[in-house]
Amino acid sequence: MSVQVRRSGSRVLVMRLVDWDAEDSTAFEPVLDALDLLTPYVEVLEPGVVAVPLRRGAGDEAAFCEALIDTVSGLVDQDCLTGVADGLFAAVLAAYEGRIIPAGRDAAFLSRRDIRDLQATGLVDAETCETLRHLGISTLGAFRDLPGQAVAERFGAPVRRAQLLAAGQLARPLVPRPAAPELTVAETPETPYATVEQAVFAARPLAERLLALLDERNLACTRVTITARTGSGMERRRIWQLDPAIGAAELARRVRWQLEGWLSSSAASDQVDENAHAITVLELAPGGLIGLVVAGRGLWGDKGARDVKAEAALRHAQSRFGPDAVQIAAATDGRDLDERYGTAAWEVEHAPPPPSGPWPGALPDPLPSLIGTDDHVAVLDAAGAPVQALARGDLSAAPALIALGGKKVPVVAWAGPWPVSERWWSPAVRRYARLQVELADGRAALLVCEGGQWKAVGWYD
Template identity: 75%
Template structure:
């Protein structure tokens, strides 16, 4: 609460939340968002970044002044960075985020009434529930946030978990955390002051990774996690830059380091642009980097649990991988990731390890895809012969069946009896163009205990995969 004096009487003005949304902003362009934040800094001393293109500021003005401040903010952003901006104002952050979609000012004390009529899918804006939970609620007849808020809290927690229970309280207009910055516990603030200033983004980000790991280790030791991260950088020119980002309470050290990258990319780019090519002294180089957590909550409340730990071997392996990334770049170390597709080769992709989010997992059965579980070993494409009981080749016919019952599979000079088989499944891909592909799948269990996925294409059989 803050106060203003009117005729000798102190009038209390409640702290409200304003959210500014840039509807045309590319959410992947975090570095370019820095000039927008600089524009907001002209109007308010504190800005919290929710994500690129979305920021929140605390607002302490009378009801008649809120609309005027929103117009001033919109004009400032449009005039300085040439971007359309819409604003929303409410008591709490969740209601303000939704109000920003409509450019609406929710009356003071009216969050619950405003949220009650919103569609249940708006619950995803909390970041606490999956789309599947929203669909389940809709199937149960819970179509609005108001109906969800009216459910017994204990039943919600038991059915969907503690995160959904917190989302329910948000839907009821509760848990309206303030945006007012508070000093972080000095014991939980980590900093790095290099002997030689970081002249490049990669150098600073390389240092940010172990810095973020130190921070998460400190928080884990106290069974805490944070919902905000304040990144502070000091440059050789004596300039101090500070920005606060909202982070998921289950964020890893890699997630925190990614926030640092986003911010440094914007700051260093702005510093170099301002300094020009004549800046040979590296006045935009970073001489100190500091991470401070905010919005501390317990691990159990955050849904992280108490039993997450890494053994020494895992820690050493991750350290070696990070060292490889430092030497070769963040894209050099990659992990397997599931993707969508019909063919086995299409269902396996890669993603940079702890650098970017992996490709999204398949949202549902891909039409014509091989049902799970997939073969454990793929990509062998071993040539095989499928024979019937007389030793004649078994052919996959155009009408979708086999010329005879498979009895023997010949591979690598061995003849293995077919114990059981399933299929065939004919597949036609890209039938609309010149690149049409037709093939037939067949699953077989062999006498030596192995099982294979066989594919016949162009009259030839091959083992596309082997089951464990």
């Protein structure tokens, strides 16, 4: 029995071994060989879990699941569960329960799942799931209904991608697309790799070459095809799913798992010529290419190669010019706008400390998004007379118009004033008043009156 593969109109079957030792990568290879008897394409999600594409209408899905379970059990004596759904994420969760989700029902199935199932995406950790639960978001359906922009701003791009998965979106076909030749890296050793140790020694630099090549093009991959060619002319190939933010060490670990399975199974065979199974070419080809921003790298989450290079350059500058030579923006304590932001020495291990607490008399959040404009304005009442900030903390009249840039814009709402008296005990005494206004043209401004003159010191979005 076989399954034909197409790029569209397909469903996904996920098989999960019930009692599987994740550290025993060698024992997983016979399981994959057993699956090859049923389907021409298997994608490894992790040791013990694989995905298989199923064409819609190709036959009885339940019958195929039974055949797969019987084949694995009969050949390698392993119990497994299967799950079928339209998308990969729903199929992964269905495999925990051995369920077949009817076509078009992924969203309904996912909506009732517990919020902790987000961890199955590989994009969300347990702490984030608990945070969502404390916020009253206990199911994937409730998480799916949150505003996407708010999720991205609060938790970052990876969690936003997980939200799209929870909504049944971001589905990708399991059928691999061949990578461009220039993105494939290969190693051809002078002496073929006959042992696991020899092959594993080459895995790390090969993984580093691949990720460096992708980083140069601002790309990340969601799959990698590991190919090994042997002295006898045999070619073995396996596809692994990856976290787009994977590092070279973790990618090399995937390669090691695969090589251990191939070489160990070859060593256990009855072949007389051991060199026939030695690896003459080891190749890595990326698949499922996406941009670094889409992958959540460079802006959120794990560091990519470019982040590591940037940090190395900053460390080099610090070593040459001193630890205080490299400055970054930092939030600071203060009452006025220009006191709320400052700089701090950049350090990789220690981020600038946050403000210690609310500063007496400080502006409440949210702060203006545009500051430092110092636009001179005139605040006028309904009769067109100037409005003054009085010493006792009042205004001489209600503000009705703002004169700015030769135009008069009506004021639709205002708050304040808030008088400030700083360093009253010294010659450097400073007194001013702050006023917030909403204008008829949709803008909102923070105004300051000092020495009888009004200025717009910040503008709100």
